[in-house]
Amino acid sequence: MDVILGLRVADATIIATSKAATRGITVLKSSDDKTRVLNPHNLIAYTGEAGDTVNFAEYIQANIQLYSMRENDIELSPKATASFIRNQLATSIRSRKPYQVNVLLGGYDVASNTPTLNWIDYLGTQVELPYAAHGYAAFYCTSLFDRHYKKGMTVDEGLELLKMSLKELEIRMPLDFKGYYVKIIDKDGVRDAGSL
Amino acid sequence: MSDPFSLNGGSAVAMVGKDCVAIASDLRLGNQSLGLSNNFEKIFQFGDKTFLGLTGLATDVITLSEVFRFKHNLYKLREERDIEPKTLANLVSSTLYEKRFGPYFVSPLVAGLDPKSNVPFICGFDSIGCIDFAKDFIVGGTASDQLYGLCESLYEPSLEPEDLFETISQVLLNAVDRDALSGWGAVVYIVTKDKIIRRVLKTRQD
Amino acid sequence: MSRRYDSRTTIFSPEGRLYQVEYAQEAISQAGTAIGILSTEGVVLACEKKVTSKLLDDDGSAEKIYEINDNMICAVAGMNADASILVNSARLYAQQYLKTYNEDIPCEMLIRRVCNLKQGYTQHGGLRPYGVSFLYAGYDERYQFQLFTSNPSGNYSGWKATSIGANNAASQTMLKKDYKDDMSLKEACELAMKVLSKTIDSSNLKGEKLEFATLSLSQDKKKIIRKIWKASDVDLLIKDTGVLDKIDEE
Numbered sequence: 001m002d003v004i005l006g007l008r009v010a011d012a013t014i015i016a017t018s019k020a021a022t023r024g025i026t027v028l029k030s031s032d033d034k035t036r037v038l039n040p041h042n043l044i045a046y047t048g049e050a051g052d053t054v055n056f057a058e059y060i061q062a063n064i065q066l067y068s069m070r071e072n073d074i075e076l077s078p079k080a081t082a083s084f085i086r087n088q089l090a091t092s093i094r095s096r097k098p099y100q101v102n103v104l105l106g107g108y109d110v111a112s113n114t115p116t117l118n119w120i121d122y123l124g125t126q127v128e129l130p131y132a133a134h135g136y137a138a139f140y141c142t143s144l145f146d147r148h149y150k151k152g153m154t155v156d157e158g159l160e161l162l163k164m165s166l167k168e169l170e171i172r173m174p175l176d177f178k179g180y181y182v183k184i185i186d187k188d189g190v191r192d193a194g195s196l
Numbered sequence: 197m198s199d200p201f202s203l204n205g206g207s208a209v210a211m212v213g214k215d216c217v218a219i220a221s222d223l224r225l226g227n228q229s230l231g232l233s234n235n236f237e238k239i240f241q242f243g244d245k246t247f248l249g250l251t252g253l254a255t256d257v258i259t260l261s262e263v264f265r266f267k268h269n270l271y272k273l274r275e276e277r278d279i280e281p282k283t284l285a286n287l288v289s290s291t292l293y294e295k296r297f298g299p300y301f302v303s304p305l306v307a308g309l310d311p312k313s314n315v316p317f318i319c320g321f322d323s324i325g326c327i328d329f330a331k332d333f334i335v336g337g338t339a340s341d342q343l344y345g346l347c348e349s350l351y352e353p354s355l356e357p358e359d360l361f362e363t364i365s366q367v368l369l370n371a372v373d374r375d376a377l378s379g380w381g382a383v384v385y386i387v388t389k390d391k392i393i394r395r396v397l398k399t400r401q402d
Numbered sequence: 403m404s405r406r407y408d409s410r411t412t413i414f415s416p417e418g419r420l421y422q423v424e425y426a427q428e429a430i431s432q433a434g435t436a437i438g439i440l441s442t443e444g445v446v447l448a449c450e451k452k453v454t455s456k457l458l459d460d461d462g463s464a465e466k467i468y469e470i471n472d473n474m475i476c477a478v479a480g481m482n483a484d485a486s487i488l489v490n491s492a493r494l495y496a497q498q499y500l501k502t503y504n505e506d507i508p509c510e511m512l513i514r515r516v517c518n519l520k521q522g523y524t525q526h527g528g529l530r531p532y533g534v535s536f537l538y539a540g541y542d543e544r545y546q547f548q549l550f551t552s553n554p555s556g557n558y559s560g561w562k563a564t565s566i567g568a569n570n571a572a573s574q575t576m577l578k579k580d581y582k583d584d585m586s587l588k589e590a591c592e593l594a595m596k597v598l599s600k601t602i603d604s605s606n607l608k609g610e611k612l613e614f615a616t617l618s619l620s621q622d623k624k625k626i627i628r629k630i631w632k633a634s635d636v637d638l639l640i641k642d643t644g645v646l647d648k649i650d651e652e
Contacts, residue, residue: 071508071511074508074544076503077505079504079505080503080504080505083502083503083504083505084502084503086255086258087501087502089255090255090258090259093255094298111543119232121227121255123203123253123254123255124255124258124259125204125225125227125254125255125258126255126258127225127232127233127236129232129233132232138227138230139230142230262501262504263501265500265501266497266498266500266501269471269493269497269500270493270494270497273469273493276463
């Protein structure tokens with residue numbers, strides 16, 4: 001029951017992930033970072049089967065970095081990255097042992113100067129959305145986002161909205177998520193926005 | 197629950213009119229009861245006057261739309277012409293049957309006009325490629341039962357393009373209103389011999 | 403002595419040469435000329451058709467110019483049968499890339515993949531190399547319009563203007579002299595026609611013996627237009643440039 005949230009604002013995408021790594025009823029770690037930086041303007045956040053998640057994320061990371069090495073440091077765009085990830089998961093779902101990983105891809109398209117957020121599940125379902133979440137958190141957060149999300153919000157307004165939904169999770173969910181890491185992807189690349 | 201055909205929801209319908217065809221779908225993409233996107237199109241164009249509607253498991257909808265784009269692009273380069281609706285129908289059928297023992301969980305529809313004679317053509321498929329030819333209407337998706345009912349009561353043969361638009365829109369809108377997994381907007385294509393009309397419909401957002 | 407090293411493509415001669423590859427390149431320099439010129443507004447490819455006959459059932463489709471995908475075309479010099487295999491691979495690669503990334507393949511990436519295929523036949527297999535050189539005209543987001551050539555060895559290179567096939571040395575000298583960096587597409591077409599008129603037999607200088615193709619941007623700069631010219635369009639260009647009149651005067 002991890003929490004991963006994403007929110008696209010006017011000139012950036014914000015990703016928040018819970019810090020707790022749990023196994024059954026035990027919290028194993030309270031500083032688990034569920035994200036990987038793929039290239040300067042793309043970041044994935046993941047949840048799912050323990051083991052599969054990190055393995056898959058790092059496999060994607062390696063492939064995206066390999067692409068840039070081969071192609072003269074060309075960065076793969078968020079759209080192309082999302083399609084690549086989707087393709088991997090869609091292939092995997094029909095294999096003997098599919099990856100059970102759900103991801104959010106936060107990106108910033110340098111060519112068109114647009115932030116993007118992609119929701120991709122373990123089946124290979126992919127959609128571009130203004131805000132998204134995986135798992136139980138989605139039920140509580142999407143309704144809050146529906147009510148308060150506005151087109152063209154600033155990063156600060158986005159962070160406020162994020163805080164609001166994280167607070168809602170604390171109230172409504174029976175778990176302690178041990179706080180959240182927040183990452184921002186904008187024209188300058190991926191940056192750490194501390195923890196909440 | 198956990199039926200792959202109704203995990204994401206979505207519906208589509210195609211109809212024949214007088215020298216025209218129409219194909220329409222909703223725009224919802226969900227994860228069981230949770231709505232995710234109200235902008236997920238399920239109708240894809242191949243050439244000037246041929247359309248493919250894909251409802252069912254969203255990952256397969258995306259995969260198949262990419263597979264058919266791939267095959268259609270190579271077809272165009274090889275043949276130096278647009279694909280006919282009949283040819284696309286057979287391509288869909290054989291592509292689906294290739295996966296006979298591990299099928300794509302989709303119910304496709306094909307609608308279009310013959311590029312030369314402009315004769316209308318529509319058909320539907322099951323998930324392993326059996327073609328269902330029809331001369332009036334074809335339905336697919338989670339609201340297919342409701343769509344059948346509405347088609348049976350509202351459809352009449354030889355409608356003019358604008359009347360066909362009204363009929364197919366009423367059929368789709370009223371069918372998806374009785375289905376929790378479909379709706380959230382709709383898109384309609386009317387295909388006539390000299391133009392394609394695309395209209396996005398405003399619908400209930402619940 | 404060195405003839406012993408001819409039969410296998412995979413073996414170097416004592417002088418360090420791969421004879422089969424060189425023979426393939428030689429075969430191409432006998433083939434019909436193809437010229438490519440890059441301009442500010444697009445790329446033009448122009449070639450001379452070698453096999454034309456009144457009896458040939460011409461379906462009007464191009465013979466030496468192929469479309470690869472929405473933003474690339476290529477011209478062929480060498481064996482047409484080999485070319486069609488490679489063009490088919492190129493088309494497949496382009497579609498595979500589009501399917502995984504939902505974006506068009508960058509030109510150089512596609513060319514490199516086809517060249518890697520060609521290179522394979524110079525190193526292993528015991529088969530002969532592909533006897534084809536290509537001129538590629540392409541467009542991509544990053545580098546805009548581009549012109550490349552490739553040869554049977556699997557080497558490729560980017561150009562502003564170049565030619566392959568018969569008389570390519572003479573054509574390139576003329577291109578070097580007359581090429582300007584700020585040419586419009588029309589000027590590039592005229593230059594291509596001018597160069598062709600001087601390197602091929604003047605009796606062949608007519609629409610049905612030449613093939614022209616251009617790659618340019620649409621008015622709104624959002625779409626790539628690939629145009630494979632009709633014989634009548636080529637005839638019009640011949641008239642416009644007046645290349646035939648000049649030959650008559652001489």
